[in-house]
Amino acid sequence: MTPQDQTYLLKAALTGDVRQMEQASKILAGVAMLLNDHDLDGLKREALIETLWLLSSTFEERREWLQEEGFVCEEQ
Secondary structure (H helix, E strand, O other): OOHHHHHHHHHHHHHHHHHHHHHHHHHHHHHHHHHOOOOOOHHHHHHHHHHHHHHHHHHHHHHHHHHHOOOOOOOO
């Protein structure tokens, strides 16, 4: 891989990270707003849990991709 390819890959990784952080911020703000609802029923509660699981798995997938591309060091 050429230095230019590495630069392009790093920029793509950072751009992807920024997008995911922005999406995560919006999702978490929405979850926080819903959790303030005192009339939260079982269906809404389940939807919030599923949303958090989805967000968590998205971050895990992103971490795995970054690790495969050499941007994240192995855990020690």
